[in-house]
Structure formats: C-alpha cells, structure tokens
Amino acid sequence: MKKIFASLLIAGCAQWAWADGLKSLEDFMKTARSGSASFTQTVTAPPRDGQAARSKTSSGQFDFQRPGRFRFVYQKPFEQTIVADGRTLWLYDADLNQVTQRAQEQALGSTPAALVASAPDLAALRGDFTLESAPDEGGLQWVLATPKASGSQLRSVRVGLDGARLAVLDIEDSFGQHSVIRFADMQLNPQLPTGTFSFKVPAGADVLRQ
Numbered sequence: 001m002k003k004i005f006a007s008l009l010i011a012g013c014a015q016w017a018w019a020d021g022l023k024s025l026e027d028f029m030k031t032a033r034s035g036s037a038s039f040t041q042t043v044t045a046p047p048r049d050g051q052a053a054r055s056k057t058s059s060g061q062f063d064f065q066r067p068g069r070f071r072f073v074y075q076k077p078f079e080q081t082i083v084a085d086g087r088t089l090w091l092y093d094a095d096l097n098q099v100t101q102r103a104q105e106q107a108l109g110s111t112p113a114a115l116v117a118s119a120p121d122l123a124a125l126r127g128d129f130t131l132e133s134a135p136d137e138g139g140l141q142w143v144l145a146t147p148k149a150s151g152s153q154l155r156s157v158r159v160g161l162d163g164a165r166l167a168v169l170d171i172e173d174s175f176g177q178h179s180v181i182r183f184a185d186m187q188l189n190p191q192l193p194t195g196t197f198s199f200k201v202p203a204g205a206d207v208l209r210q
Helices: 002-018 020-031 104-108 112-118
Strands: 034-044 055-065 069-076 080-085 088-093 098-103 129-137 140-147 154-162 165-173 178-188 206-209
Touching (some): 020 140, 020 154, 055 112, 098 104, 112 154, 112 165, 129 154
Antiparallel strands (some): 034 055, 034 178, 055 069, 069 080, 088 098, 129 140, 140 154, 154 165, 165 178
C-alpha cells in the first residue's frame, strides 16, 4: 500500500512539475500583445545516402503584434523578409528579387507562426494543435504542440518559454527536417514603428501569387 501511495505521489509531483509549460504559454499569450527580438535559426536536414546531417544557420530580427501580424527579417547569410500583415503573407527573397504572395488565412493555420502571433489566445490555439506540457529543460518551461490537421507538413513544435517570454521554437516537419529558432533580448509590448507590418513590393521584383 505504501509503495502504491508513493508511486501515485511521485506521478502527481511529476505532473505538477510539468504543468508550468502550459501556464507559461498561456501567460505569454495573455500578456504579450506585441514583441520584438533578435533570433538565430539553425536548420538541420536529415542524413541521406549515408552522409551526416548538415546544418545551416541564419540570423535576423523578429517582431510581432497579436493577432495575426509578424515580421521576420533574415539578415545573414542571405537577406529574406517574411511579413504577415493580417490579410496577406509576403515572402521576399532579395537575391532573386522575387516576392511570393499568399492569403494569410490559408497559409498560417497549423504553423509555428500561429503559436507566436496568429492565435489570439490558448483556446483558439487548441483548435489547431494538441498542447501538452513537457519536462522543464535548460532552465525553460516547455510545451509540445502537435497539429490536429491530417496531412500537415508540420510534425511537431516544442515551445520553450522563460516565464512569460518566448525563448525557443524547436520545429520538426514531416520530411524529418529539424529547425531551432532561439530568440534573444525579447521585449514584450514595445512601441513598434508605424509600418512595421506593412510590405511594399520592391521595384522590379517578380511577384508570384499562390
């Protein structure tokens, strides 16, 4: 009887220890109506033909305003800008001088961006994802988000939070590619410049509509 009680107690303690992840995500979504941070992204492709997996690292600036607006500006090693203005998702490749334009509602759904900026609250997020608290790791609280939609290109996202601040997005897609985005100097609810989430097609750029 004592062993059974001890096992239940340990299991209960483990659940409490993991409960902070969802609470931190809920706090982030409640308190962070906007945000700004620098980021570093490392993308690792799965190994092929016996070769070791290869990683590529990029960095830049990230801003968001909930619900539905965000901006990723990749500065190194290649210039690329992704903007969601609330209606349209824009992707600009500076090297190709090419813009891809998509309807935002169709493009974002079950994506990492929904976790950060698109969903207005945790209840809305649960419409697209199954959310589970995960064990604390590296001084962060974690949530495992799994898309509900069948055929999603996204397999899972682990969200790492430092209290009510977003710290890491650990993303795995259906092709086995692994992407980790680490945010630094996250400022919550800053006064963002007018036009942060506006996009103007650069002169001479080709526009692809999807």
